[in-house]
Structures are given as structure tokens and as C-alpha cells.
Amino acid sequence: MPFISKIQRQSDYSSFNSSCPIVIDNGASYFRIGWAGENDPRVIFRNIVQRPRHKTTGETVTVVGDHNPMLLKYFDCTRSGPRSAFESNVVYQFEIMEYILDFGFDRLGADQSQIDHPILITECACNPVQSRGKMAELLFESYGVPSVAFGVDAAFSYKYNQQLGICNDTGLAISSGFTTSHVIPFINGEPIYEACCRTNVGGYHVTDYLKQLLSLKYPHHISKLTWEKVEELKMEHCYIAADYASEVQLFQRGDEEAEEKTRCWQLPWTPSPVEEPPSEEEIARKAALKEKQSQRLREMAEAKRSSKINELENELKGLEFLLDELKDTEDDEILSFLASRGYTSKREVESAFAKVTQSLRKAKGEQVPSEEKVDASAAEKYYLIDIPDDELSAEQLKEKRRQVFLKSTTEARQRAKQKRLEEELEKEKEKKLEEQKRLENPELYLEQLRAKYKELSEKLEQRKRLKTNGNHANGNNNVSGGVGRGERLNAAQRERMRLLTTAAFDRGKGEDTFGQRDEDWQLYKLMSRDNDDDDDDKPDSDEAELARISSRLQEIDPTFFPGSESGASASEAPRFRPLTKEDFQIILGVERFRCPEVLFNPNFIGIDQSGLDEMVGVSLRRLPNWAQGLEDKMTTSILVTGGSCLYPGMAERLEAGIRMIRPCGTPIKVVRATDPIMDAWRGASAYAAAMQFPQQTFSRMDYYEKGEDWLRRYKFRYTI
Amino acid sequence: MEREVLEAELVLPTHMKFKKIQMYDKYPKGQARGRHWKHLKQIIQAENYENYPPHLPTYVNIETPPSMHPGKKICDITGFEAPYFDPRTKLRYANTEVFKTIRSLPNDYVQRYLALRNAAVVLR
Numbered sequence: 001m002p003f004i005s006k007i008q009r010q011s012d013y014s015s016f017n018s019s020c021p022i023v024i025d026n027g028a029s030y031f032r033i034g035w036a037g038e039n040d041p042r043v044i045f046r047n048i049v050q051r052p053r054h055k056t057t058g059e060t061v062t063v064v065g066d067h068n069p070m071l072l073k074y075f076d077c078t079r080s081g082p083r084s085a086f087e088s089n090v091v092y093q094f095e096i097m098e099y100i101l102d103f104g105f106d107r108l109g110a111d112q113s114q115i116d117h118p119i120l121i122t123e124c125a126c127n128p129v130q131s132r133g134k135m136a137e138l139l140f141e142s143y144g145v146p147s148v149a150f151g152v153d154a155a156f157s158y159k160y161n162q163q164l165g166i167c168n169d170t171g172l173a174i175s176s177g178f179t180t181s182h183v184i185p186f187i188n189g190e191p192i193y194e195a196c197c198r199t200n201v202g203g204y205h206v207t208d209y210l211k212q213l214l215s216l217k218y219p220h221h222i223s224k225l226t227w228e229k230v231e232e233l234k235m236e237h238c239y240i241a242a243d244y245a246s247e248v249q250l251f252q253r254g255d256e257e258a259e260e261k262t263r264c265w266q267l268p269w270t271p272s273p274v275e276e277p278p279s280e281e282e283i284a285r286k287a288a289l290k291e292k293q294s295q296r297l298r299e300m301a302e303a304k305r306s307s308k309i310n311e312l313e314n315e316l317k318g319l320e321f322l323l324d325e326l327k328d329t330e331d332d333e334i335l336s337f338l339a340s341r342g343y344t345s346k347r348e349v350e351s352a353f354a355k356v357t358q359s360l361r362k363a364k365g366e367q368v369p370s371e372e373k374v375d376a377s378a379a380e381k382y383y384l385i386d387i388p389d390d391e392l393s394a395e396q397l398k399e400k401r402r403q404v405f406l407k408s409t410t411e412a413r414q415r416a417k418q419k420r421l422e423e424e425l426e427k428e429k430e431k432k433l434e435e436q437k438r439l440e441n442p443e444l445y446l447e448q449l450r451a452k453y454k455e456l457s458e459k460l461e462q463r464k465r466l467k468t469n470g471n472h473a474n475g476n477n478n479v480s481g482g483v484g485r486g487e488r489l490n491a492a493q494r495e496r497m498r499l500l501t502t503a504a505f506d507r508g509k510g511e512d513t514f515g516q517r518d519e520d521w522q523l524y525k526l527m528s529r530d531n532d533d534d535d536d537d538k539p540d541s542d543e544a545e546l547a548r549i550s551s552r553l554q555e556i557d558p559t560f561f562p563g564s565e566s567g568a569s570a571s572e573a574p575r576f577r578p579l580t581k582e583d584f585q586i587i588l589g590v591e592r593f594r595c596p597e598v599l600f601n602p603n604f605i606g607i608d609q610s611g612l613d614e615m616v617g618v619s620l621r622r623l624p625n626w627a628q629g630l631e632d633k634m635t636t637s638i639l640v641t642g643g644s645c646l647y648p649g650m651a652e653r654l655e656a657g658i659r660m661i662r663p664c665g666t667p668i669k670v671v672r673a674t675d676p677i678m679d680a681w682r683g684a685s686a687y688a689a690a691m692q693f694p695q696q697t698f699s700r701m702d703y704y705e706k707g708e709d710w711l712r713r714y715k716f717r718y719t720i
Numbered sequence: 721m722e723r724e725v726l727e728a729e730l731v732l733p734t735h736m737k738f739k740k741i742q743m744y745d746k747y748p749k750g751q752a753r754g755r756h757w758k759h760l761k762q763i764i765q766a767e768n769y770e771n772y773p774p775h776l777p778t779y780v781n782i783e784t785p786p787s788m789h790p791g792k793k794i795c796d797i798t799g800f801e802a803p804y805f806d807p808r809t810k811l812r813y814a815n816t817e818v819f820k821t822i823r824s825l826p827n828d829y830v831q832r833y834l835a836l837r838n839a840a841v842v843l844r
Contacts, residue, residue, distance in 0.1 A: 009729070054721065062732040071730050074722050087760040090779070094757065098743065102736050110738040126779045130763045144740045193777040197784040212836055216829060244792070245801060252800050252814070590799040603791035606838020610787040618784055624775075 005066060006044045013109030018146075021118040021688040024104065025153060025681040028086045029178035029203065029643065031065075032681045033104040036120070037689030041681050043107040048082040049099045064103035066228075088200060089124040089180045090131050094138055105143070114144030118697050120688040122153040122680060125182055125196055129712040136711070140700040147697035149716060151687070153177075153680035154184050155191045157641040159718055160683030161673050162189065170630060171637030172619065174612060174654065176599060176644035178202045181612060183619040185634060187627055189719040195622040199609040201602045203644040206238070207231050209605055210595040218586055224267055225586075233588065234595065237263050240649040241593040242656065244601075251590050262589045269584035305363065312360040319353045382407050438556070449553055456546045499527050596647050600657065613657025635666055641673035641680070692720040796833045797821060810834060 021036040027047065034041035045065030052075035053060050061075070085096040105115060119139055123132060132150060139145040154175035161167050169189040175182045184196040211230040215222045241247035251258040278286075326346060329337050334346065343349050384392065384400040385407065392400060438445040503523075514520050598604045600611035610618060616638070620631050635658065640650060655670045662668065673679045687693065696716040703711065725731065734744055758766065769778045795802040795814035802812035804819070809830045811822050822830070834840040 057721070063730055064732055067728065067730050071725055071728055074725055090760050090763065092757055092760055092763060095747070098746075099732060102739070102743070103732055105738055106733070106736060112738055114740055115738055124779075126777050126782050128763050128767050128779050130758065130766060142739055142741045142746075193782065194775060196777065196782050198782050199784045209836065212832070216832055248794075248800050252798075594794075594799040601792050603787065603837070604794065605836060608786045609784045614787055614789075615784050 004044060005046065006042070007065060007067075007107055008043075009107050010042050010109040013111060016117070018116045019118070019694075021120050021693065022108070022115070023681065023685045023688050024119065024121040025156075025684060026091070026122050027153065027178060027680075028084065028089050028180075030677075031100055031104055032678075033108055034681065034685065036685050036693075038685055039682060040678070041685075043104060045103070045107075046082075047086070047100060048084050049096045050077060050082050051080050052077040053079065062099050064099055086179065089177065090128060091123075091135060092131060094134050097135070098138060098142065101138070101143070115139075116144070116146060118147045118149070118688075118694065119145050120149045120151060120684055120693075120697075122156065122684060123150045124180070125152050125154070125184060125191075125198065126193060129708060132714070133708060133711055136698075136703055140703065145700075147694070147699045148703075149688075149693070149697040150714070151684060151716060151718070152184070152191065153684075154182055154641060155186075155718055156681075156683030156687060157673055157676075157679040158184070158186055158191075158639055158683075159189065160679045160686060161639055161641070161671075163683075163686070164674060166671055166674065167639045168633070168637040170633050171639060172616060172634050174616070174638060174640045174645070175642040176202060176612065176640070177642045178644075179204050181599065181615070181642070181644070183612075183615040185619055185623060185627075187630060191718065192623065192627065193715075194624055195619050195627070197615050197618045197622065199602060199607070199611070199615060201598055201605070201607055201609070201611075202642075203234075205598055205602075205605055205607075206595045206644065207234050209598055210234055210238070210591060213591055213595070214586060221267060221584075221586060233265065235646070237588050237592050238596045238647055239593055240596050240600075240647045240653045242649060242652060244593070244597055247593055248590060258589070261592065262587060263592065265586040265588070266581070267584040267586065269579075269581055271581075309360065309363050312356055312363060316353070316356050316360060319349065319356060322349060323353065442556075446553075446556065449549060453546070453549045453553060456542060456549065460542055460546060496527060499523065503527070596644075599644060600653070611657075613654055614661065616654075616658050617661040631662075632666055635662060636669045638668070638670045639673055640670060641676045643677050645672065645676050687718070687720075690720055696720065796836070810839065 016035060023034055023036050023041070025032040025041070029047060030044060031047040032041035032044045034043070048065065050063045051060055052063065052072065055074055055076050063072075063075075083093070083096055085091050085093045085100060087093075091097055121135065121139075123135070127150070135150075136148050139148050154173045157175065158167065158171070158173040162169055170187050171185075173182070173184045173186065173191075175184065179200065179202045181199045181201055182196060185192045207227070207230055210233065211225055211227065214230065215225050218225070250261075322341060326334065326337070326349070338344065338346070338349070343352075382403045384396060384403050387400070389397060389400070434445075594604075598607075600613060602609050602611055616635075620634065623630070638654070638658070640654060651670045651672055655668055658668055658670070659666070675682070698706075698714070721731070735742060764780060767778070769780050772778060774781070793802045793812055794800065795818055796811045797818050798814055800814035800818075802814050804813050805811075806813060806819065806822060809822055809825070811830060811833055813819050813822055825833075831840045
């Protein structure tokens with residue numbers, strides 16, 4: 001029965017006599033309006049207002065109550081959510097209240113120039129006079145209501161059930177509403193507000209708690225967990241455990257019984273289509289496409305090369321022509337001639353010529369003759385080296401130093417070259433050896449290679465892990481990152497911090513023997529910040545070796561994939577698995593009774609007040625002196641009402657709880673109202689239809705003459 | 721406006737025949753920006769309940785006092801009874817498995833769990 005709304009416009013408004021009162025149950029969750037004396041309210045809707053913007057016209061409109069959510073697609077609701085006129089159970093935003101009353105009267109069919117009917121409207125127990133006064137003002141001023149009466153919903157509900165004979169005229173009403181829960185004692189049919197008590201917990205908190213818990217448990221389905229849906233889940237599945245501790249133990253053990261009690265909500269889910277491997281044609285087509293593209297690239301490169309060659313040839317021709325011309329010109333005219341061509345000397349032209357020839361050769365792909373011809377005339381070049389210093393002038397000395405430097409560098413270069421050559425030879429030899437080994441026993445060889453690869457990669461992995469973080473060790477590889485409380489330093493950094501701290505605090509304890517051994521001084525090396533990277537050359541060689549082996553393996557072993565064999569360490573990266581049906585299930589286990597439990601233990605949600613069962617005790621203790629001795633009479637007639645008492649197990653739990661706080665042998669009887677949701681309106685309707693009702697109302701004149709203080713003490717009699 | 725919206729009478733008309741003062745007369749500039757109403761706290765403060773005789777029931781003094789029993793400690797994640805408390809995250813937990821999960825929870829989730837029982841760190 002979630003979200004019962006009746007918003008059809010009524011057509012028989014004019015058939016009611018102007019003395020017939022309109023009855024409004026203004027609850028924090030639902031607004032119910034109807035005619036006195038009738039059994040059911042005419043119009044029911046959620047007590048909320050939304051002011052979305054129309055998407056095409058851009059005007060802001062007012063939408064009251066809950067409507068077909070499909071229609072809201074024409075509106076932009078992102079900027080304002082549903083708003084309520086209530087804070088806790090007190091009306092405080094009268095602008096919203098006015099929209100709601102507008103809508104209520106409109107749907108009741110009001111079509112005269114004012115609302116010419118007395119109004120009975122509910123309010124919370126001990127409503128602050130400011131709220132009560134504003135409400136009266138609104139009804140008088142905006143709607144022209146002749147007279148108004150205020151009553152408490154729980155009292156009406158109790159009275160209604162009393163008339164039905166369900167409870168006695170002296171008793172207790174436990175009313176758990178949307179935002180608050182009340183316990184109100186009744187003596188001879190009149191509520192005793194001095195002894196009532198209120199806890200600020202209600203259906204709203206239960207739904208909110210459930211919603212939060214589910215969205216924390218299933219962050220991926222957060223969009224599915226709308227307020228309306230969660231409220232529906234709550235109404236359908238939540239129940240009150242007879243004893244929270246034993247019920248939860250049932251689930252903790254994972255008994256069969258617990259499994260039976262677990263509910264599952266399957267979200268719409270369609271298995272993702274299995275991806276078929278691409279067909280041969282597809283592969284061929286793709287290959288052809290790739291080939292075509294590379295062909296085009298090659299053509300482009302060719303064209304570029306030929307155009308460059310062309311260009312260079314042209315330049316060469318021009319320079320040749322210039323040189324020819326230079327030969328023909330007279331010596332004294334050469335300079336001016338060159339200047340006209342943009343050159344300063346003949347030398348320059350020649351060097352440009354040489355350069356262009358060389359680059360042309362390069363472009364054509366011919367071998368460039370190496371410039372470094374080994375000079376046979378080394379001795380000639382370094383003629384000063386062998387001469388002792390004191391035989392030389394300052395100039396020559398300088399020259400000699402230059403020559404020495406030049407000679408040593410060329411020699412070093414040659415040596416390095418030689419070494420490289422030797423290394424290459426060595427490698428070649430090794431390769432040959434390996435090849436030989438392979439040919440001798442290919443399987444063994446492969447096995448060895450693999451083992452070596454594994455060993456090396458593990459080693460590297462280990463090193464990397466040590467270097468980056470120790471986080472993997474505690475399974476703290478969370479995806480969100482940036483949490484690692486306290487574990488921000490890697491092993492090397494931690495060691496360094498340890499050394500520093502011991503160095504800082506290790507003073508004056510015993511004899512200072514630091515420095516007597518040579519190893520002591522190594523400490524400073526460890527402490528210095530840049531020691532982190534000085535062991536880098538070794539992993540480098542390891543890495544090179546690893547790369548070599550993996551490439552070799554790839555050559556000879558078709559089943560080998562680099563990285564795949566490093567096993568467990570590599571598989572820590574999030575693995576993707578196909579989503580299954582179970583990923584789209586929302587499981588309600590402990591939540592089913594954990595959420596409504598907040599009514600009995602408000603401290604679950606951080607509200608420091610007693611729960612429903614203890615409230616009864618509080619209320620009985622608050623009874624005035626003259627009412628002492630009535631407790632036992634009261635506990636035999638406990639009525640539970642309000643939307644939040646619909647959970648299965650409510651009455652039993654309350655009875656058990658009250659039995660705990662009352663003396664042994666106290667008669668206790670807990671009954672549920674006939675209709676916990678509607679009874680308040682029905683009671684109010686019956687009350688307003690009574691002959692004496694007009695005496696309980698006050699008019700606009702009364703309101704303005706008697707003033708606020710009178711309104712504060714305004715309290716009407718429920719027994720008339 | 722689309723036809724189906726009009727048919728459902730979704731939008732509240734601005735002019736109501738039965739009203740003596742229309743919405744647009746009362747609020748000529750449309751919805752007033754900002755706050756022009758009193759919050760419940762301010763309402764209560766304006767009532768000056770402390771000047772009233774103590775036996776008179778008021779909105780404030782009918783509130784239920786805190787419970788006489790020690791509050792039940794339940795695991796913030798599972799709802800089981802929680803004998804343990806994690807000093808790092810401040811969460812209560814029932815067993816080692818839950819402990820593992822709470823240690824791997826990102827910080828905002830920890831805070832949201834704490835906020836459920838009104839124990840989150842609120843930065844102002």
C-alpha cells in the first residue's frame with residue numbers, strides 16, 4: 001500500500017452546507033482533506049511541494065504532492081527537490097503550506113469566492129504558538145475561513161478507537177509518525193499533555209537509515225535507490241525483531257532461518273552479449289586496410305624524398321654554374337660579383353658546394369665517406385708533444401697543451417671503440433654458445449630460459465614493490481587511492497626516518513663510541529636523502545638482462561607472453577570479470593529489522609533519547625499527583641497508532657518492552673489501531689460532525705480580540 | 721505545456737478563485753529569495769519557554785530524556801553486536817572480517833558510516 005494518493009477533483013463541493021466543516025489531517029508525510037461526518041478523506045497527497053522549471057518554456061511552476069514521475073520528465077527538477085513545510089513536526093514554512101492548502105481546497109472542488117466552511121485542522125502536541133497563530137492567520141486572511149479549530153492527530157485516533165471499543169477512556173496512545181513519536185496518556189477521554197513525551201524519531205528516520213545503509217552497501221546502484229523506492233522496500237520488508245540481540249545472532253551464525261529471512265531485490269539485468277571472435281573475413285579486411293594505409297605512408301615518404309633530392313640537385317647546379325662563372329670573371333671583379341650573389345668569398349661558395357653535395361649523397365642513400373681518415377701524420381700533427389716544456393715559448397706551450405688534450409681524447413675514443421668491438425664479439429660468442437646449447441637440447445634450454453626469466457622478473461618486481469610502497473602487504477590496495485593512513489612511506493624512506501630519529505634522540509646514553517669503527521660513517525650515507533637512487537645501476541643491468549631474455553623467449557617460444565608469467569604479483573591489478581545476476585541484487589538481511597529498530601534505540605542514529613518502550617515509563621512517571629494509581633489501568637489500554645507502527649511485531653515488542661519497566665504482574669494490553677494511518681482523520685471527522693463542535697472553534701474576531709496569550713492556552717475538549 | 725501535463729493538472733494554477741489574497745499579490749516578486757521564515761529553533765527561542773511555569777507542557781519540555789540504559793553498541797557495517805572499536809576509523813565492528821573491510825574503506829565512506837550515528841567529524 002505504498003503511496004496511496006487520491007487527487008481526483010471532487011465535484012460536489014457546492015452540495016455541502018456552509019456549516020459543514022472541512023477536516024484536514026495535516027501530517028508531516030501526508031495531507032488529508034475531506035468533509036466532516038464522512039468515513040474517508042476525499043483528497044490525499046504527500047505533503048510536499050516541488051518548484052521545477054519547465055524545460056521548453058523556462059517558467060517556474062509549482063507542483064504539489066506526488067505525481068506520475070513520467071510527467072516530470074518535461075521539467076527540470078535538478079535545482080529544487082521536494083520541499084516540506086515541516087521542520088520536525090511543526091509547520092514553519094507557510095509559503096509552502098499555502099501552496100499545499102491551495103491544492104487541497106482546489107481538489108476538494110472549492111469554487112466559491114472563499115472557503116465558507118469551519119475548518120478542523122490537526123497540529124502536533126504542544127505546537128508553538130507562533131506556528132499555530134500563523135496557520136490561523138493564513139486560513140482567515142487568505143481563504144476567508146469563518147472559524148477554525150486545532151486538534152492533535154494522536155488524540156483523534158485514540159478517541160476514534162475508543163468509540164469503536166478498542167481501548168478504554170483511560171489509557172495510553174503510542175503514536176509514531178513521520179518525524180516524531182509521541183506517547184500521550186488519556187484520563188477519562190482527555191489527553192494529559194503534562195505527562196506526554198516526544199522522541200524525534202519516526203518513519204523518516206527509518207527510511208533514511210535504510211537508504212543510507214543500502215547506498216553504502218551498493219554504491220553502484222545508488223541511482224536505483226530513490227526515496228520512494230526505499231520507502232516501498234521499508235513498507236514491504238521491514239519488521240521489528242522480538243529481541244534485537246538474538247535476531248542478529250541468527251544472522252551472524254548464518255543459519256538457515258536467517259537465509260529464509262533474507263530478502264533479495266533483483267534489479268533489471270540482461271546478460272551482456274558474448275563477444276564473438278572476429279571472423280576471417282574481418283581479419284583479412286582489417287589487414288588489407290592496414291596494408292593500404294602503410295602503403296600510402298610509404299608513398300608519401302618517397303615523394304618527400306624525391307622532392308628533396310630535386311631541390312638539392314637544383315641548388316647544386318646553381319652553385320656549379322656560379323663556380324664556372326667565377327672562373328671566367330676577372331680577379332678584381334670577383335668580390336663585387338660575389339656580393340651581388342650574396343656571398344663574401346670564393347671559399348664560402350666552395351664550402352656550400354661541398355655541403356650540398358654531401359647532403360645530396362645522404363638523401364640518395366649513398367654511403368658518406370667517413371671524414372675521419374686516420375692520419376698517418378699523427379706525429380706531424382702533434383709535433384710539440386715530445387719537446388720538453390722549457391724549450392718552448394709561451395705560445396708554443398699553449399699549443400702543446402692543446403695537442404696533448406686532443407691526442408688523449410682521440411686515443412680514448414679509439415680505445416672505447418675497441419672495447420665496444422670486443423664486447424660485441426663476446427656477445428656474439430655467447431650467442432653462438434647459447435645457440436649451440438639450444439640445438440643440443442632445445443627443451444632443457446627453454447626450461448632454463450624460462451626459469452631465469454621468472455627469477456629475474458620476480459626480483460625486479462620485489463625491488464619495485466619495496467621502492468614504491470609496502471601497502472600491498474596489508475591488502476590495502478584500495479582503488480580510491482590516497483588513503484593509506486600511516487603507510488605513506490616506502491621501506492627505504494622508513495628506514496631513513498628511523499635512523500634519523502634514533503640519531504636525534506640517542507644522546508647521553510652511555511659512552512659515545514660513534515666513529516671508532518669505519519662502518520659508523522656509512523650511516524651518513526644512508527641518512528642522506530639521495531641514497532635512494534644510488535643502487536639504480538644494478539636494477540638497470542637486471543632490467544636489460546630481463547629484456548634480452550624475454551625477447552629471446554619470444555623468438556623461440558610461440559606460447560610466451562611477456563609479463564603473463566610473473567604470476568600472482570602481476571595479477572593484483574583489477575581484473576575484469578563479466579557482470580553476473582548477483583551483481584544486480586540488493587540483499588536485505590539484517591537491515592530488515594535494523595532500521596525499524598531505531599524507534600526503540602534512537603542512539604543507533606545518534607539521537608540521544610529513549611525509544612518507544614521506555615517512553616511509556618517516562619510518560620507514566622510524569623503523571624500528575626492526582627492521577628497516581630491509574631498506571632495499571634492505563635497499561636491495560638495501550639493503543640499504537642501512526643504510520644510507523646505498521647511493522648509486523650510492533651505490538652509484541654512493545655508489550656515485552658513495557659513489561660520490563662513495569663512491576664512484575666502488571667496487566668498489560670497493547671492493541672493496534674484499526675487503521676493506524678487513517679484513524680486520526682476519521683476521529684477528527686467524527687468529532688467535527690458532532691453537534692457541539694462549533695463551540696470548540698474560534699473565529700477571526702476571537703483571534704484578533706483575544707490575542708496571542710489566549711491562543712497559546714487554546715486547548716479544546718475532546719469529550720463533547 | 722505538453723498536453724498530458726495539462727490533462728493531469730500537474731501544475732498548480734496561479735489564480736485560485738476561492739482565495740481572498742492571491743499568491744501573486746502576496747509575493748509580487750515571485751518566490752522570495754533567501755529566508756523569510758523562522759526555523760524551528762528560532763520559533764522555540766521566540767516562545768520564551770523559560771518564562772513559563774514549569775508544570776505547563778510546552779513543545780520543549782515534553783521531549784523525552786535520554787535513555788536510562790546504556791546504548792546498544794552495534795557494528796556500523798553489519799548491524800551485529802559490536803564488542804570492538806577501531807581507534808583509527810572510530811568505527812565499531814563485530815569481527816575480523818568486518819575489521820578487514822573497514823580498514824580498506826575509503827575515508828569518505830568511513831565518514832558516511834559515522835554520520836549515520838551522528839559521530840562524523842564535521843568541519844566548520
